[in-house]
Amino acid sequence: MGTTAGRVPEQAAEERRRGSFSSRRVFILAAIGSAVGLGNIWRFPYVAYENGGGAFLVPYLVALLTAGIPFLLLDYAIGHRHRGSAPLSFARLRRGTEGLGWWQVAICFVIAVYYAAVLAWALRYTFFSLDQAWGPDPEAFFFGEFLQAGDVAVTADVVPGVLVPLALVWLAVLVIMALGVQRGIGLTSLVFIPVLVLAFVALVVQALLLPGAGAGLDALFTPDWSALTSASVWAAAFGQIFFSLSVGFGIMITYASYVRRREDMVGSGLVVGFSNSGFELLAGIGVFAALGFMAQAGGVAVDEVASGGIGLAFIAFPTIISEAPAGALLGVLFFGSLVIAGITSLISVIEVVISAVRDKLETSRLTATLAVGVPVAVLSLVLFSTTSGIYVLDVVDHFVNQYGILVVALVSMLVVAWGLRALTGLGEHLNVHGRPRVGAGWRVLTSVVAPAGLAVVLVLALRDDLETPYEGYPTWLLAVFGWGMAVALPIVGFLLARLRWRAGTHLDGPPPGSDPAAPLHVTPTTELAPGSGHEGGRR
Amino acid sequence: MSTSAIVMMVVAMLVMWGGLAVSVVNLLRQGAVEDRAEDA
Numbered sequence: 293m294g295t296t297a298g299r300v301p302e303q304a305a306e307e308r309r310r311g312s313f314s315s316r317r318v319f320i321l322a323a324i325g326s327a328v329g330l331g332n333i334w335r336f337p338y339v340a341y342e343n344g345g346g347a348f349l350v351p352y353l354v355a356l357l358t359a360g361i362p363f364l365l366l367d368y369a370i371g372h373r374h375r376g377s378a379p380l381s382f383a384r385l386r387r388g389t390e391g392l393g394w395w396q397v398a399i400c401f402v403i404a405v406y407y408a409a410v411l412a413w414a415l416r417y418t419f420f421s422l423d424q425a426w427g428p429d430p431e432a433f434f435f436g437e438f439l440q441a442g443d444v445a446v447t448a449d450v451v452p453g454v455l456v457p458l459a460l461v462w463l464a465v466l467v468i469m470a471l472g473v474q475r476g477i478g479l480t481s482l483v484f485i486p487v488l489v490l491a492f493v494a495l496v497v498q499a500l501l502l503p504g505a506g507a508g509l510d511a512l513f514t515p516d517w518s519a520l521t522s523a524s525v526w527a528a529a530f531g532q533i534f535f536s537l538s539v540g541f542g543i544m545i546t547y548a549s550y551v552r553r554r555e556d557m558v559g560s561g562l563v564v565g566f567s568n569s570g571f572e573l574l575a576g577i578g579v580f581a582a583l584g585f586m587a588q589a590g591g592v593a594v595d596e597v598a599s600g601g602i603g604l605a606f607i608a609f610p611t612i613i614s615e616a617p618a619g620a621l622l623g624v625l626f627f628g629s630l631v632i633a634g635i636t637s638l639i640s641v642i643e644v645v646i647s648a649v650r651d652k653l654e655t656s657r658l659t660a661t662l663a664v665g666v667p668v669a670v671l672s673l674v675l676f677s678t679t680s681g682i683y684v685l686d687v688v689d690h691f692v693n694q695y696g697i698l699v700v701a702l703v704s705m706l707v708v709a710w711g712l713r714a715l716t717g718l719g720e721h722l723n724v725h726g727r728p729r730v731g732a733g734w735r736v737l738t739s740v741v742a743p744a745g746l747a748v749v750l751v752l753a754l755r756d757d758l759e760t761p762y763e764g765y766p767t768w769l770l771a772v773f774g775w776g777m778a779v780a781l782p783i784v785g786f787l788l789a790r791l792r793w794r795a796g797t798h799l800d801g802p803p804p805g806s807d808p809a810a811p812l813h814v815t816p817t818t819e820l821a822p823g824s825g826h827e828g829g830r831r
Numbered sequence: 832m833s834t835s836a837i838v839m840m841v842v843a844m845l846v847m848w849g850g851l852a853v854s855v856v857n858l859l860r861q862g863a864v865e866d867r868a869e870d871a
Binding site (some may be wrong): 349353507510513514559563573720725728 | 860
């Protein structure tokens with residue numbers, strides 16, 4: 293547990309009120325847990341395969357180094373310097389930007405509602421793997437017997453096979469959240485992340501030993517250099533990095549606010565960024581080795597079985613598990629990894645909301661957990677344990693990613709960099725204890741390159757969605773759960789920003805005692821001075 | 832596997848896992864320097 297000995301009184305009181313990570317290691321594992329999620333396992337391999345194979349490495353690394361990590365450091369700087377949830381950090385940055393924080397909170401609320409449903413499916417499939425309950429036709433089983441998906445509509449027909457595991461997921465998540473920042477999020481990450489890595493390494497080893505694995509890796513890594521001339525390939529790389537690193541929608545701001553003030557946030561960010569990408573590579577090797585086996589077993593080419601997302605996890609992998617030697621073990625490792633990776637991401641998403649409610653209303657941890665968690669869980673159960681759950685989930689997931697996360701990330705970056713011109717101060721804050729130091733290069737990447745990359749991704753997505761209705765879904769479904777939801781999120785965010793802060797909340801600049809350059813053992817005359825530490829940088 | 836696929840796989844491993852190793856070493860060294868400064 294964290295100690296407050298030797299810290300300034302304001303900071304110690306704030307840490308007691310908000311909670312904090314006990315060490316840098318716990319923070320890094322929690323941040324990795326947030327970044328490494330379902331997308332690393334089921335999205336990256338297929339995106340890489342579809343966009344040039346081995347050649348995709350070039351735009352992917354460019355996106356990681358020029359946009360992903362710089363943006364991650366920006367989030368860290370905002371949260372660590374202003375020591376608050378996303379709304380409080382933005383309010384302290386400049387009062388008028390608080391709505392951006394609440395927009396991010398609203399996005400996290402929506403993501404939490406549907407993300408848990410996929411975890412519930414993976415939890416159920418972990419046990420299905422033991423006896424390959426899906427039978428000879430995994431696709432028919434998934435959509436028919438398991439989800440009982442009917443016509444595209446919103447129904448109230450409950451599917452008990454989804455309802456029960458979904459309720460269990462929410463129960464586990466709410467217990468973790470109620471335990472607090474260190475005992476809940478921190479300890480969960482401390483245990484789950486090493487277990488996830490071990491489980492996935494075991495899965496990769498097993499997959500590599502399957503016949504046909506080489507053909508799968510060949511399909512994934514053979515470079516198509518002509519892909520590098522395609523704008524959509526570069527956009528795919530920037531999109532993958534942004535979606536995968538959990539940047540731009542409040543998570544990293546919130547987690548950074550729980551880190552001790554004298555901490556190397558730049559070095560920590562590099563570890564988190566490369567861990568995330570390292571895990572994606574591991575996932576790519578495991579997934580495509582298994583797909584190579586599937587192709588060989590079926591006597592077809594790898595491109596005929598390659599898939600991503602729900603199709604990969606709940607249709608392709610069950611097929612592989614049924615045919616592979618020791619398939620039950622492969623299944624438990626794969627779906628168990630999905631559950632673990634998903635849980636650590638889900639708790640980070642829901643923490644954004646809980647943290648914001650606590651900061652705004654001065655409630656206890658338990659009260660905020662119940663006030664946030666119960667409505668989210670009920671909404672999740674009502675919408676996604678029904679026979680229409682998968683259609684709503686698919687639409688909400690697509691639109692909240694493309695027109696929620698991307699837009700709020702772009703707007704936030706432009707406001708911070710160009711509207712508030714806050715990058716210099718934030719960079720100085722990072723440099724107090726951070727190595728390597730960030731300078732003009734970081735400011736250019738954060739203010740020009742990263743927004744430009746995001747804008748291109750956004751424009752291409754918008755063009756596609758305006759040309760063709762997403763997945764051919766009915767207009768009313770896209771209007772309500774897609775476009776309507778995406779437009780409603782910033783409106784809700786800026787309305788929430790009009791609520792008054794709890795009495796005594798420090799706004800307008802970093803809180804007293806947050807200066808990382810200040811000595812740990814301090815005299816009251818310097819540290820209790822009003823406004824001390826507001827500039828954050830080394831003086 | 833083709834030669835080009837093997838090369839790209841090795842390059843990817845070196846860059847991503849090597850980058851992770853270097854960043855971990857950088858963080859540990861920085862932490863050690865900070866600790867010595869605190870002790871002094």
